[in-house]
Amino acid sequence: MLACLGRRKWRRLSTGTLKATWKSVNGEDASSSRGRIARGVSSGAETIAKERVDTVVIGAGVVGLAVARELSIRGREVLILDAASSFGTVTSSRNSEVVHAGIYYPPNSLKAKLCVRGRELLYRYCSEHEIPHRKIGKLIVATGSSEIPKLDLLMHLGTQNRVSGLRMMEGFEAMRMEPHLRCVKALLSPESGILDTHSFMLSLVGQAENSHATFSYNTVVLSGRVEEEKMRLFVAEIGSFVAQLELIPNLVVNSAGLAAQALAKSFHGLDRRFIPSSHYARGCYFTLSGIKSPPFNSLVYPIPEEGGLGVHVTVDLNGLVKFGPDVEWIECKDERSSFLNKFDYRVNPQRAEKFYPEIRKYYPDLKDGSLEPGYSGIRPKLSGPKQPPADFIIQGEETHGVPGLVNLFGIESPGLTSSLAIAEHIANKFLR
Structure with missing residues (x-):
C-alpha cells in the first residue's frame, strides 16, 4: 500500500x-x-x-x-x-526479546543513556498498555577465575550508568538461585527482563x-x-x-x-x-528440546565476546528456552543487497557443534542432540572484527x-x- x-x-x-x-x-x-x-x-x-x-x-x-x-x-x-x-x-523480529538494564556500554555513550532511559519507558509502556513482559532478572557469569576482572568491570560500568540493583554474587549464591548453573562468580541484574516484541x-x-x-x-x-x-x-x-x-x-x-x-x-x-561504513554480523539461535521445564528461571549470560554478548540463554514468555546468538561476520556483496535485505537467514544445523562447548561452560548438564535450529538475525554494526564496539x-x-x-x-x-x-x-x- x-x-x-x-x-x-x-x-x-x-x-x-x-x-x-x-x-x-x-x-x-x-x-x-x-x-x-x-x-x-x-x-x-x-x-x-x-x-x-x-x-x-x-x-x-x-x-x-x-x-x-x-x-x-x-x-x-x-x-x-x-x-x-x-x-x-x-x-x-529476529532478536532475543530481552529488556537490557544498561550495563555493558561506556558511560555517557548514547547506548548507555538511551538504554537506561529506554528501559524505564519500556516497562512503563508495557504496564500501561498491557504488553506481555516479565522482569525476570539476569545473571552474567564468570566460569573461571580469569573472567572475574571482566565481571568486575561490568559491575563498574553498570554502576556508572546508574543501573539500579546490581549485586555481585559468589558462585554458590548464584548456583543456589539457579541449580543447573555452574560459575565461580556472577553479577545479578534484577532490572533485566523479557517482553513480547510483536x-x-x-x-x-x-x-x-x-x-x-x-x-x-x-x-x-x-x-x-x-x-x-x-x-x-x-x-x-x-x-x-x-x-x-x-x-x-x-x-x-x-x-x-x-x-x-x-x-x-x-x-x-x-x-x-x-x-x-557498514558491518554485518549474523547471529543464530538454537532452541532446547527434550525438557519438561526450563532449566533456568533467569536470563544467563556469559562474559561478552567480540561482536556480541556471548551465547546466552533466554526463556521467553511461553517457556521456550533459546541459546544464542553467536557471531558470524558476513560480507554484503553490494549496496543493493543490503538495501533490499538480501541476506541469508538460514540456520546451519552444524553450527550447534560450536554452541555445545560454549553453553556447557555454565550449563554442564546440556545433553547431546538437545539443540535444534531456531532462527537467525543480522546486526547492523558500525565496527568490524577486532575493532572496539561503536556507539x-x-x-x-x-x-x-x-x-x-x-x-x-x-x-x-x-x-x-x-x-x-x-x-x-x-x-x-x-x-x-
Whole structure:
C-alpha cells in the first residue's frame, strides 16, 4: 500500500489500485485520479507526481515505529514507509526479546543513556498498555577465575550508568538461585527482563495510527536529493526501480536499519564523509528440546565476546528456552543487497557443534542432540572484527548540513530496549 497526501489529510491507496493510480497521476486517465494527487503534473514517462508532506519515517522496525508514534502524538503528520509487507519483519523480529538494564556500554555513550532511559519507558509502556513482559532478572557469569576482572568491570560500568540493583554474587549464591548453573562468580541484574516484541510493535502501530500517522508498506525509497534546502524522496512500489512519486517532506528520519547506510548513499547532496561504513554480523539461535521445564528461571549470560554478548540463554514468555546468538561476520556483496535485505537467514544445523562447548561452560548438564535450529538475525554494526564496539549514531543537520534529515546508523542491541528513548531524543532535538 502507498499512502498519498490529499490537501489536508492522508489518502490511502491499496496495492491493487496502485498501478492504475500511478497511470492517472502521470496524465493517463487523469479524470479518474482520486484527490487530484498530481495537480498540474503533465503526462510523460519522465514526469512523476509530487507531494509535500510533513514527516517521513523510513523503516517500520521497532525504532521506526517508536519514532513515528512519538512524532505523531506530538502533532506531526507522519508517513511511515517500508519495503516489506508489514512492520517489524527484519531485525526487530529476529532478536532475543530481552529488556537490557544498561550495563555493558561506556558511560555517557548514547547506548548507555538511551538504554537506561529506554528501559524505564519500556516497562512503563508495557504496564500501561498491557504488553506481555516479565522482569525476570539476569545473571552474567564468570566460569573461571580469569573472567572475574571482566565481571568486575561490568559491575563498574553498570554502576556508572546508574543501573539500579546490581549485586555481585559468589558462585554458590548464584548456583543456589539457579541449580543447573555452574560459575565461580556472577553479577545479578534484577532490572533485566523479557517482553513480547510483536505485541509491543503492534501497540506502537495502533498508537501511531490513532494519532493520524499513515503506513505505506511494499514501498521503497529509491533515492533522494537536496533541493531548495529540503530533502526530496523518490518512491516506488516494491519490485519497481522507476520512481513513481516524489515526496517533499519537512522532516525525514532514516530508520532503515540494515539498509540505513545504503539508503543514505542514495541521497544526493549528503556528503558521504558522514556515512559510516557498514558491518554485518549474523547471529543464530538454537532452541532446547527434550525438557519438561526450563532449566533456568533467569536470563544467563556469559562474559561478552567480540561482536556480541556471548551465547546466552533466554526463556521467553511461553517457556521456550533459546541459546544464542553467536557471531558470524558476513560480507554484503553490494549496496543493493543490503538495501533490499538480501541476506541469508538460514540456520546451519552444524553450527550447534560450536554452541555445545560454549553453553556447557555454565550449563554442564546440556545433553547431546538437545539443540535444534531456531532462527537467525543480522546486526547492523558500525565496527568490524577486532575493532572496539561503536556507539549509536543519531545524526542531524548540525553534523551533515542537510536540513530536515535525521540518520540513524548502527542501531543494534540495545535498540529494542532503547526504542522509546531514541524516539524521545529525536523529538526533543529535531522538532521545531
